[in-house]
Amino acid sequence: MTAPLARIDHLRITATGEDGCEIVIVPDATLSVAPGEVLALIGESGSGKTTIALSLLGYARPGCQIAGGTIEVAGQRLDTASAEELRSIRGRTVAYVAQSAAAAFNPSLTIMAQVIEPALIHGTLDRAAAETKAKDLFRRLALPDPEGVGDRYPHQVSGGQLQRLMAAMALITDPKLVIFDEPTTALDVTTQIEVLKAFKDAVRDLGTTAVYVTHDLSVVAQIADRIAVLKGGEVQELGTTEQILFAPTHDYSRALVAAAAPRTPAVAPAVEEKPLLDLWGVVAGYGGTNHDGSPRVKILDGIDVSIRRGQVLGVIGESGCGKSTLARVVAGLHAPTAGRILLDGTPLPPVVRRRSRDELRRVQMVFQSADTALNPAVSVGAAIARPLAFYHGMDRASARAEVARLLDLVRLPAALADRLPGELSGGQKQRVNLARALAARPDLLLCDEVTSALDPVVAEAVLDLLIELRRELGLAYMFITHDLEIVRAISDDVLVLYAGRVAERVTRDGLRHGAHHPYTRLLTASVPELRPGWLEETPARDAAAAGGARMRDMGCSFLPRCPKAVDACAAEMPPMLIEDDRRIFCHRSVDTLAGR
Amino acid sequence: MTLSPLVSLIGRRVGASLVTLLFVSLAVFGIAQLMEGDVAEAILGQSATPEALAGLRAAMHLDQPAWERYLEWATGVLTGDPGRSLITGLPVWEMIAARLGNSLTLAGLTALVSVPLALLLGIVAAVKRGTAFDRTISIATIGIVSVPEFLIATLAVMLFAVTLRWLPALSSTRDVHSTWDLVRVFAMPVFSLACFVMAQMVRMTRAAVIDALDTSYAEAARLKGCSPARVVLRHALPNAIGPIANAIALSLSTLLGGVIVVEIIFNYPGVARLMVDAVATRDLPLVQTVAVIFCIAYLLLVTTADVVAILANPRLRHR
Ligand SMILES: Nc1ncnc2c1ncn2[C@@H]1O[C@H](COP(=O)(O)OP(=O)(O)OP(=O)(O)O)[C@@H](O)[C@H]1O
Ligand code: SF4
Ligand SMILES: [Mg+2]
Numbered sequence: 001m002t003a004p005l006a007r008i009d010h011l012r013i014t015a016t017g018e019d020g021c022e023i024v025i026v027p028d029a030t031l032s033v034a035p036g037e038v039l040a041l042i043g044e045s046g047s048g049k050t051t052i053a054l055s056l057l058g059y060a061r062p063g064c065q066i067a068g069g070t071i072e073v074a075g076q077r078l079d080t081a082s083a084e085e086l087r088s089i090r091g092r093t094v095a096y097v098a099q100s101a102a103a104a105f106n107p108s109l110t111i112m113a114q115v116i117e118p119a120l121i122h123g124t125l126d127r128a129a130a131e132t133k134a135k136d137l138f139r140r141l142a143l144p145d146p147e148g149v150g151d152r153y154p155h156q157v158s159g160g161q162l163q164r165l166m167a168a169m170a171l172i173t174d175p176k177l178v179i180f181d182e183p184t185t186a187l188d189v190t191t192q193i194e195v196l197k198a199f200k201d202a203v204r205d206l207g208t209t210a211v212y213v214t215h216d217l218s219v220v221a222q223i224a225d226r227i228a229v230l231k232g233g234e235v236q237e238l239g240t241t242e243q244i245l246f247a248p249t250h251d252y253s254r255a256l257v258a259a260a261a262p263r264t265p266a267v268a269p270a271v272e273e274k275p276l277l278d279l280w281g282v283v284a285g286y287g288g289t290n291h292d293g294s295p296r297v298k299i300l301d302g303i304d305v306s307i308r309r310g311q312v313l314g315v316i317g318e319s320g321c322g323k324s325t326l327a328r329v330v331a332g333l334h335a336p337t338a339g340r341i342l343l344d345g346t347p348l349p350p351v352v353r354r355r356s357r358d359e360l361r362r363v364q365m366v367f368q369s370a371d372t373a374l375n376p377a378v379s380v381g382a383a384i385a386r387p388l389a390f391y392h393g394m395d396r397a398s399a400r401a402e403v404a405r406l407l408d409l410v411r412l413p414a415a416l417a418d419r420l421p422g423e424l425s426g427g428q429k430q431r432v433n434l435a436r437a438l439a440a441r442p443d444l445l446l447c448d449e450v451t452s453a454l455d456p457v458v459a460e461a462v463l464d465l466l467i468e469l470r471r472e473l474g475l476a477y478m479f480i481t482h483d484l485e486i487v488r489a490i491s492d493d494v495l496v497l498y499a500g501r502v503a504e505r506v507t508r509d510g511l512r513h514g515a516h517h518p519y520t521r522l523l524t525a526s527v528p529e530l531r532p533g534w535l536e537e538t539p540a541r542d543a544a545a546a547g548g549a550r551m552r553d554m555g556c557s558f559l560p561r562c563p564k565a566v567d568a569c570a571a572e573m574p575p576m577l578i579e580d581d582r583r584i585f586c587h588r589s590v591d592t593l594a595g596r
Numbered sequence: 597m598t599l600s601p602l603v604s605l606i607g608r609r610v611g612a613s614l615v616t617l618l619f620v621s622l623a624v625f626g627i628a629q630l631m632e633g634d635v636a637e638a639i640l641g642q643s644a645t646p647e648a649l650a651g652l653r654a655a656m657h658l659d660q661p662a663w664e665r666y667l668e669w670a671t672g673v674l675t676g677d678p679g680r681s682l683i684t685g686l687p688v689w690e691m692i693a694a695r696l697g698n699s700l701t702l703a704g705l706t707a708l709v710s711v712p713l714a715l716l717l718g719i720v721a722a723v724k725r726g727t728a729f730d731r732t733i734s735i736a737t738i739g740i741v742s743v744p745e746f747l748i749a750t751l752a753v754m755l756f757a758v759t760l761r762w763l764p765a766l767s768s769t770r771d772v773h774s775t776w777d778l779v780r781v782f783a784m785p786v787f788s789l790a791c792f793v794m795a796q797m798v799r800m801t802r803a804a805v806i807d808a809l810d811t812s813y814a815e816a817a818r819l820k821g822c823s824p825a826r827v828v829l830r831h832a833l834p835n836a837i838g839p840i841a842n843a844i845a846l847s848l849s850t851l852l853g854g855v856i857v858v859e860i861i862f863n864y865p866g867v868a869r870l871m872v873d874a875v876a877t878r879d880l881p882l883v884q885t886v887a888v889i890f891c892i893a894y895l896l897l898v899t900t901a902d903v904v905a906i907l908a909n910p911r912l913r914h915r
Contacts (some may be wrong), residue, residue, distance in 0.1 A: 054819075057819055059818070059819060061815075062810075087821045087822075087823060088821065089821070090818070090819050090820060090821040091819065091820035091821035091822075092821060095819075095820075096816070096819040096820075098812060098815075098816055100812065103811065103812035103813065104812045104813055104815075104816040105813060105816075106813040106816075106817070106831050106834075106835065107813070107835060107910050107911065108834040108835050108908075108910045109830075109831075109834070117817075117820055117822070118820045118821060121820065121821050121822060121823075121826070122821060152914075153910045153911075153914045155910065155911050155914075156914065169820075
């Protein structure tokens with residue numbers, strides 16, 4: 001084996017806590033990267049992935065310090081280097097692609113100015129040569145409009161494009177090592193696959209050595225040669241991608257791989273035929289209304305949905321398609337401008353303050369960010385007891401017993417009732433949120449991305465809990481997510497939204513075969529599979545059209561990205577095609593859409 | 597790319613300021629009406645007979661309904677003729693013009709000294725966050741903010757004029773014959789005002805720059821190998837312009853209040869003194885006009901800051 005390009009030996013990184021005492025973030029980490037290889041660092045959040053990756057730049061986040069061990073990149077020691085030396089290494093020998101390019105680009109400078117900045121500071125190229133090289137990289141990274149994109153400002157470019165532009169910025173100085181820090185986590189699956197392809201091609205063509213930080217095993221399977229599994233700042237297992245994926249030896253690696261594997265769908269309990277919730281022609285938006293009562297910015301248009309008692313409806317679609325708005329409309333947090341909401345056949349008032357206590361009780365919502373949904377000054381027990389008093393008029397003693405029961409229901413120890421939210425982990429907080437919603441004894445639970453902020457292993461547990469609760473309590477869920485795997489695991493029916501309109505409604509089993517809306521096909525084809533080589537087999541798509549889906553007033557909104565479009569698509573609203581277990585809104589025939 | 601949304605946004609801000617000004621003038625006029633006693637009583641003294649008072653009021657049009665007097669005064673202000681002083685009979689505008697230059701010099705000199713110094717201190721404190729320098733600045737500025745400006749002025753007089761006898765206790769622009777005189781005359785009022793104004797500006801600038809330095813793009817710049825100076829000047833500052841402009845405007849607007857106190861303490865012949873005297877004699881046209889001038893100055897500052905913040909925002913500049 002050739003000498004490693006980068007090596008970390010017994011690295012120890014500590015932070016100074018608020019009370020001045022030392023917190024160990026990385027106790028003892030050792031790993032190395034060979035020239036030309038892609039090493040993935042994988043682990044849950046808080047496992048020290050980013051901290052270790054940043055140490056390869058000789059950098060520790062404010063408040064942290066590299067307290068021991070050695071870091072060596074391309075023959076240079078970084079742990080003992082002076083500020084001056086580090087500056088000459090950063091952006092030149094080692095470059096960094098941040099998790100959120102949208103935040104890592106300076107809003108007041110043009111993209112080109114920022115992309116060529118490393119080359120100019122390090123004097124590797126003059127301005128003209130740097131710009132030529134940048135445009136070449138833009139082309140290589142499959143960016144639309146490689147000539148003109150540099151003149152734009154970051155807010156004028158989509159998230160997926162910014163992520164690729166950030167990679168161009170990193171590659172402009174031909175660095176020996178590039179650190180990718182969760183570069184696709186913030187992206188939609190359909191965008192993620194394009195970015196991944198672009199990264200992989202660029203890394204392969206340029207022979208770049210890379211460290212790729214992520215928590216997503218299926219992404220790692222596509223891009224990495226070797227994987228280091230991290231937990232608590234220590235390397236649990238280090239091996240080739242094949243070995244970790246197919247023959248993990250360490251317990252934690254096994255748990256990770258198990259969490260990433262496709263789940264066996266939950267057995268669906270018998271569902272009643274009577275609809276619990278009905279939405280008819282719901283229209284909603286933001287920014288006030290026009291003269292005709294339609295919203296200025298229309299987010300949802302003509303949504304018909306029905307959920308039966310005890311049924312789980314998965315709602316899926318890319319970021320900004322209106323998923324959360326839909327949940328907020330049902331919860332009464334956002335008044336629709338048109339359409340009707342029926343609960344058990346009786347109309348629900350559009351806004352919360354006109355709903356009766358019982359109507360409020362029957363529809364409960366659990367939010368994406370467990371953190372902000374809980375009042376940090378109110379103990380867990382008090383937070384759960386509040387709906388008990390409000391909806392069921394319980395006194396303190398019986399509320400206390402009920403809180404204990406609810407905590408047990410969400411698999412939390414009763415002792416947690418006295419803690420403040422700040423003293424809980426992310427997964428625990430989300431369970432508390434769930435317990436609070438369940439305290440009302442609702443019929444319908446609106447779950448908006450309840451697992452997306454959680455680590456895969458923790459998310460898995462919360463998902464299992466939801467499935468069990470449904471079985472025990474006969475709850476109906478509207479389950480909003482951008483993760484197709486989760487939808488497949490938990491829902492009976494799937495509603496696919498595109499730019500604020502329903503594209504398709506299909507049963508879970510129907511998702512696997514038969515005719516589908518072209519967007520559903522794109523979506524299912526974009527979810528990375530947990531095996532190397534999948535990315536290569538997936539056909540390339542027109543990168544330019546992705547992202548920034550807009551609702552069109554006339555015709556089908558999916559038209560700019562649709563491979564099956566016909567003339568009628570631009571002029572007329574797509575009609576509803578009815579096939580036994582699915583409803584598809586498209587101008588093409590069921591046979592065409594089934595590929596028959 | 598079209599400029600029109602930007603122009604309409606700025607237009608709306610300016611329009612809002614004009615509307616504010618209208619309400620302020622109404623409020624000023626209303627409050628002036630509420631003051632105890634009137635100019636007739638002030639002129640004729642306590643022993644005046646009711647007949648004499650009524651006669652004088654009629655002569656001064658004080659018996660007209662309030663809204664008529666407001667309209668008359670407001671159109672006067674708009675056409676550049678806010679009427680005559682009820683006491684001296686001189687045109688109000690003439691009396692103000694004679695003093696306005698003095699006040700503007702005082703405020704202008706203070707701004708000239710304090711703005712660059714405050715920005716520098718604020719930025720350096722932000723860059724050197726947590727160091728002894730930063731802590732000293734923080735403590736000093738908190739100290740100064742919590743001391744009222746009249747106390748600073750009084751302490752300055754006691755120290756430099758009474759104890760050390762370096763500077764004259766009273767400031768009169770008539771004594772100015774050389775640059776040295778100018779420095780001597782203005783040193784204390786400007787010092788007292790600048791102390792107060794700067795403390796706030798330093799704190800707000802520091803906060804704005806720290807916010808910009810804590811962003812991901814500042815971190816990304818560091819990880820590209822940018823030098824600390826480059827991170828501050830090229831990456832952080834352009835994004836802190838809006839908040840800094842706001843800090844300057846807010847601090848300078850407190851300068852307006854400070855000018856009143858300082859002019860009184862140093863017996864400085866500016867507009868603020870004029871207004872205080874006019875309040876004592878219930879010379880309403882003068883009081884109202886000076887008050888409106890102060891409001892215009894305030895709105896001008898705040899609106900300029902808003903417009904700068906709009907222009908500095910790339911999302912608004914480049915749609
Ligand atoms: N308060 C608001 N004012 C104006 N526009 C808003 C507001 N809230 C959301 N939007 C816009 O409405 C659209 C739909 O938002 P929504 O939150 O429903 O999307 P989503 O499908 O839940 O996306 P994500 O997957 O990112 O959570 C987006 O374009 C968003 O920018
Ligand atoms: S209606 Fe036309 S554009 Fe829309 S999905 Fe169907 S074929 Fe594609
Ligand atoms: Mg959402």
